[in-house]
Every structure is written in C-alpha cells, then in structure tokens.
Amino acid sequence: FNLNVLCVGRTGLGKTTLINSLFNENFSDTGVRSGETPDGNDQSLDEDTLGDKNSQVGGAVSMRNTVKIETQSKTIEENGVKLKLTLIDAAGFGDAIDNTDSWKPVLSEINSRFDHYLDQENRINRTKIEDNRVHVCLYFIEPTGHYLKPLDLEFCSQVHDKCNLIPVISKSDILSDEEIELFKSRISNQLREHGVTLFRPPVYKMDDNETIQTSKTLYEKMPYAVVGSNSFVKDPNNPELMVRGREYPWGIIEVENSNHSDFNLLRDLLIKQYLEELRERTAHELYENYRSKKLIS
Amino acid sequence: FNLNVLCVGRTGLGKTTLINSLFNENFSDTGVRSGETPDGNDQSLDEDTLGDKNSQVGGAVSMRNTVKIETQSKTIEENGVKLKLTLIDAAGFGDAIDNTDSWKPVLSEINSRFDHYLDQENRINRTKIEDNRVHVCLYFIEPTGHYLKPLDLEFCSQVHDKCNLIPVISKSDILSDEEIELFKSRISNQLREHGVTLFRPPVYKMDDNETIQTSKTLYEKMPYAVVGSNSFVKDPNNPELMVRGREYPWGIIEVENSNHSDFNLLRDLLIKQYLEELRERTAHELYENYRSKKLIS
Numbered sequence: 195f196n197l198n199v200l201c202v203g204r205t206g207l208g209k210t211t212l213i214n215s216l217f218n219e220n221f222s223d224t225g226v227r228s229g230e231t232p233d234g235n236d237q238s239l240d241e242d243t244l245g246d247k248n249s250q251v252g253g254a255v256s257m258r259n260t261v262k263i264e265t266q267s268k269t270i271e272e273n274g275v276k277l278k279l280t281l282i283d284a285a286g287f288g289d290a291i292d293n294t295d296s297w298k299p300v301l302s303e304i305n306s307r308f309d310h311y312l313d314q315e316n317r318i319n320r321t322k323i324e325d326n327r328v329h330v331c332l333y334f335i336e337p338t339g340h341y342l343k344p345l346d347l348e349f350c351s352q353v354h355d356k357c358n359l360i361p362v363i364s365k366s367d368i369l370s371d372e373e374i375e376l377f378k379s380r381i382s383n384q385l386r387e388h389g390v391t392l393f394r395p396p397v398y399k400m401d402d403n404e405t406i407q408t409s410k411t412l413y414e415k416m417p418y419a420v421v422g423s424n425s426f427v428k429d430p431n432n433p434e435l436m437v438r439g440r441e442y443p444w445g446i447i448e449v450e451n452s453n454h455s456d457f458n459l460l461r462d463l464l465i466k467q468y469l470e471e472l473r474e475r476t477a478h479e480l481y482e483n484y485r486s487k488k489l490i491s
Numbered sequence: 492f493n494l495n496v497l498c499v500g501r502t503g504l505g506k507t508t509l510i511n512s513l514f515n516e517n518f519s520d521t522g523v524r525s526g527e528t529p530d531g532n533d534q535s536l537d538e539d540t541l542g543d544k545n546s547q548v549g550g551a552v553s554m555r556n557t558v559k560i561e562t563q564s565k566t567i568e569e570n571g572v573k574l575k576l577t578l579i580d581a582a583g584f585g586d587a588i589d590n591t592d593s594w595k596p597v598l599s600e601i602n603s604r605f606d607h608y609l610d611q612e613n614r615i616n617r618t619k620i621e622d623n624r625v626h627v628c629l630y631f632i633e634p635t636g637h638y639l640k641p642l643d644l645e646f647c648s649q650v651h652d653k654c655n656l657i658p659v660i661s662k663s664d665i666l667s668d669e670e671i672e673l674f675k676s677r678i679s680n681q682l683r684e685h686g687v688t689l690f691r692p693p694v695y696k697m698d699d700n701e702t703i704q705t706s707k708t709l710y711e712k713m714p715y716a717v718v719g720s721n722s723f724v725k726d727p728n729n730p731e732l733m734v735r736g737r738e739y740p741w742g743i744i745e746v747e748n749s750n751h752s753d754f755n756l757l758r759d760l761l762i763k764q765y766l767e768e769l770r771e772r773t774a775h776e777l778y779e780n781y782r783s784k785k786l787i788s
C-alpha cells in the first residue's frame with residue numbers, strides 16, 4: 195500500500211536527509227536533482243539575471259518564488275510489509291526574495307491528489323484505485339530559537355485542514371535542550387492562536403494506560419526537535435555497529451539517541467505506531483470533508 | 492574613537508550573540524527589545540492581522556517587510572584603548588513573506604551616515620567631528636550547506652562598495668568541517684560571479700612574511716564559519732576557568748577553540764589586527780568615493 199509524505203520547508207533544512215534517516219533510504223536531494231541553480235532552486239531567477247550588474251536586482255526582475263512540486267517513489271519494507279513510499283517535495287518554497295502565495299502550489303497539489311482520487315472513485319471499475327492522497331505533511335521550522343515567522347504561520351493555516359500536519363524543528367542539534375523547550379512552547383502557542391490543528395494520535399476505548407500515555411506524549415512533544423544524517427558513526431555502546439550520526443570535533447550526535455533529539459518519537463508516530471491512523475484520517479476525515487465541499491459547490 | 496558595526500541577517504542567526512562574544516559585551520537582542528511580535532519582528536504584520544481566520548492571510552494584508560534600523564552603543568576597552576562601539580542592527584531583514592527591496596533601508600542608513608559626516612566636514616568648526624560612518628558590515632549567512640539565496644546575493648551586491656563587507660556563516664556548529672569547506676567554496680564562487688568585493692586585509696611593504704601570510708589566510712578563510720555564545724562552560728584545559736561555549740548532551744563547543752570555528756579569525760580581523768584598517772578604508776576609500784559621486788551629481 196501507499197504512504198505519501200509531503201515535505202515543506204526552505205532549502206537546506208535537512209528535509210531529504212530526515213526522510214532518508216526515517217526510512218533508511220537514499221532519496222536524492224531534489225534541489226540537486228533538478229539542477230539546482232546557485233540561486234537556491236529559484237528557476238525563474240537564474241545566475242545571469244542577478245548577474246546583470248544591478249540593473250535588474252531589486253527592480254525589473256520578478257523576484258517571485260517558483261515552487262516546484264517534485265516527487266520520488268521507492269518501494270520499501272516496514273514491519274515486514276511492502277510499502278510504496280512517495281516523497282513529495284515543495285522545492286523552492288520560501289527561498290526567493292518574494293514568497294507571496296508560495297503556499298498555493300502546495301495546496302493545489304494536495305487538492306489535485308484529492309480530485310484524482312475522486313475521479314477514480316467515480317469510475318465503474320474501482321478495483322485498481324491507487325491512493326495518491328497526501329497522508330502527512332512534515333513542515334520544517336528553522337531552528338532560530340525565537341518564534342515562527344509569517345511564512346510558517348501562513349502555510350500551516352492554509353494546509354492543516356487538508357492533510358495531517360506535523361511540524362518539526364529541523365536540525366535541532368543547533369539548539370540546547372532549554373532553548374528547544376522555550377522554542378516549542380512559543381511555537382505551540384502561536385499555532386494554537388492561529389487555529390492550526392496538528393495530527394493527534396487517536397486514543398481507542400480498549401487502549402491500555404501505557405498506550406494512552408504514549409499517544410499523549412507523542413502529541414505533547416510536537417513540534418518534534420529532529421536530527422537526521424546521511425552519514426554513519428560508530429555506535430558508542432557497540433563499536434562494531436555503525437549508526438546514523440554526525441561527527442564533530444566536540445562530539446558525536448546519534449540520530450537514534452533519545453537524549454539527542456525527538457527523532458525516535460517522529461519515527462514512532464510516522465512509521466511504527468500510527469501509520470495506519472495517518473492514512474485513515476486522510477481517507478475518512480480530510481478527504482471526505484474535501485469531497486462533500488466539492489460536491490456541494 | 493568609534494567603531495560602528497552593521498549586522499544584517501534574518502532573525503535568529505545569532506547576530507547579537509556573536510557581537511557579545513566578540514566584544515565580551517551584553518547587547519540586548521533588538522528583536523526582544525523592540526517588543527518582537529511572534530511574527531518575527533514584522534511590525535506591519537501583527538498577530539491580530541494573521542489571526543483573522545485566513546481572510547487576510549495570503550490576500551489583502553501587505554506581507555511586505557518592515558526593516559527597522561536599531562542602534563545600541565557601549566563604551567568598551569580593547570587593547571587598552573577606549574572605544575565607542577555602536578551596533579547597528581537591521582531588525583526584520585529577510586523575515587517577512589515578501590522581502591522585496593529589504594536592502595533599501597540598510598543602504599539608506601549607510602548613505603545617511605555618509606551624508607551626516609559630509610555635513611560635519613563642511614562646517615566652520617570641525618574640531619568635534621564624530622565618525623558615525625559604518626566601518627564594517629557583517630552579513631549573516633544561514634548555515635544550509637547548500638548555496639547563497641537570492642536575498643543574500645542581492646544584499647551583498649548592493650552594499651559591498653559602500654562599506655567593508657565581511658560575510659559569516661552563522662551558527663556554523665551545525666555543519667561538519669567538510670560541509671563548511673564545500674559551502675565556503677560555493678559561496679566564494681557565487682560572490683565572485685556577482686562581482687562582490689569583500690574587505691581584504693591590506694599588506695604593507697614592510698610587512699614580514701608571517702604578517703603577509705596571516706593577512707592572506709584571513710582573506711582566504713572568508714566567509715568565516717562562526718559560533719557565538721551568551722553562556723559559559725568550564726574550560727576543558729583549565730576547569731577553574733569559565734569560557735564562552737555551548738553545552739550539549741554529546742559535547743561542549745568552545746567559542747574560542749580554533750578547531751571548533753573561525754571565531755578567532757574574525758576577532759583577529761575585526762578587533763586585534765585590522766580595526767584601524769577597517770576605519771581607514773571607510774574614511775579614505777569608501778567615503779571618498781561616495782563624496783565625489785555626490786558632489787558631481
């Protein structure tokens with residue numbers, strides 16, 4: 195079956211690295227893949243344009259962002275189940291000088307996938323419906339330690355009722371534990387003030403206390419302060435093993451060390467425990483809302 | 492005498508922290524000082540505006556950036572000399588959704604300080620001329636590891652011939668040594684392609700080889716990969732001492748450790764070795780160019 199993950203955030207926040215770390219895969223950096231121009235993915239603003247000795251910089255050239263939706267799919271195995279994982283990347287989001295309406299191409303991607311499903315549902319032969327709907331959106335927050343920026347709030351407000359939104363603090367190894375706690379509480383307040391709802395791990399009647407507590411913790415720890423890595427280091431507990439990590443002159447960060455980041459929490463939510471819930475909420479709540487609104491109008 | 496340092500970069504890149512670390516001072520974070528709204532310093536886009544249930548988000552509200560120039564001055568002592576250090580902060584730069592022309596308020600600040608000096612020079616009594624010209628501009632680059640973004644290139648192209656420009660890779664502890672090397676070479680190439688000149692430590696006829704080499708190294712190591720900190724940690728070599736640093740579960744970063752960042756190089760350039768050269772180039776080259784152009788037109 196399918197898992198479609200939408201990743202949104204400015205270039206260089208470690209989106210591709212995080213997906214590779216979560217799924218133990220090797221997705222290529224879409225920026226590089228699409229021939230990233232040194233102007234950071236903004237294909238409408240190439241080197242020659244800016245190079246025109248300021249006759250155009252800040253003037254005649256449109257500095258508008260071009261957000262390109264890029265997808266890559268891989269078949270992976272999780273928990274013994276074959277999964278078609280599709281990474282949907284909003285390349286160029288937030289990278290330009292003027293990022294007005296940069297959420298629009300993303301929202302229309304989510305909607306067109308809903309429309310595509312709607313078409314399939316309406317066919318006579320429905321045995322081969324493929325679920326290409328966006329099951330989860332990971333929104334990458336810059337680790338400033340201060341507050342969410344207008345672009346972050348605008349995007350989250352626009353998509354939270356269309357897909358399961360999980361905000362993450364990217365490259366959180368840059369912040370100390372105290373800075374993370376303060377940053378998280380500010381972010382949560384801002385999101386709440388803007389009426390943004392995040393994916394909430396559901397609780398079932400037959401759940402035991404431990405499961406209820408886990409579900410509660412997973413929700414309260416959002417946004418997840420994550421770390422990812424494409425490189426491997428020696429496991430300090432077992433030098434024979436190699437684990438994902440980042441090596442610095444002052445120490446080694448282990449991606450799967452719960453003291454180093456919330457990576458494990460995100461992986462639990464996304465893959466180990468609530469994968470089905472993410473797909474179900476997409477199908478039964480988010481898609482159904484979209485469908486009813488569409489059929490009424 | 493005066494040293495006027497202009498700091499430009501998006502909120503949260505550690506500008507205030509770096510200045511405090513360089514000069515052992517306690518400048519306040521201008522964002523906080525000016526009553527930073529949770530929308531990240533963009534006073535034209537306050538919480539209520541965005542909070543209006545999307546009726547205005549992405550639509551009627553102007554998302555334009557409001558860059559506010561904020562200054563703080565302190566009298567400090569460096570090398571036994573009393574120095575009036577002025578920190579000029581371009582608060583809100585690059586923080587909004589639409590950052591078109593965000594370089595303009597900064598350039599006009601530089602120009603108005605030149606104009607102010609021109610006025611003073613033209614007076615009858617010139618004994619009390621105060622030098623408020625911008626002696627150096629530190630431009631803070633986000634540590635993405637990828638490329639400079641259009642906003643970075645646009646800003647640097649606009650100011651490099653008006654003040655001594657020194658770009659720094661902010662919070663560089665986020666990048667490994669290899670990532671820093673690759674990032675630096677890409678940045679240098681982009682700057683060169685855009686005709687951006689950086690401050691170059693001058694070499695004098697009577698300089699010995701060691702001085703010539705130091706000057707060369709200081710130039711070649713730009714942009715400096717810096718780390719700053721407002722907190723102190725035990726000096727590993729001398730646990731009695733406290734040094735500026737950042738403590739993590741996986742290790743301790745020491746700001747003044749040359750293996751951990753280029754902080755010492757920047758401090759050498761800015762304070763210990765080339766402070767006079769920065770002020771002189773401002774007075775004899777940058778200001779004189781400005782003055783001639785102004786008198787001609």
Ligand SMILES: Nc1nc2c(ncn2[C@@H]2O[C@H](COP(=O)(O)OP(=O)(O)O)[C@@H](O)[C@H]2O)c(=O)[nH]1
Pocket residue numbers: 204205206207208209210211212223224225364365366367368420421422423424440635636637664665666670
């Ligand atoms: N410090 C740190 N660096 C990271 C992390 N994740 C990725 N990086 C580095 O950030 C750079 C950009 O990562 P990438 O995945 O290409 O970012 P993307 O443009 O958002 O897809 C690479 O040099 C990565 O090694 C992280 O969690 N912490």
Ligand SMILES: Nc1nc2c(ncn2[C@@H]2O[C@H](COP(=O)(O)OP(=O)(O)O)[C@@H](O)[C@H]2O)c(=O)[nH]1
Pocket residue numbers: 338339340367368369373501502503504505506507508509520521522661662663664665717718719720721737
């Ligand atoms: N990892 C890391 N964090 C830093 C560094 N410098 C500052 N910070 C942290 O980044 C946050 C923002 O710093 P601040 O100086 O207020 O940034 P400004 O908004 O650019 O003035 C604070 O939590 C600092 O502790 C650095 O070099 N490395």
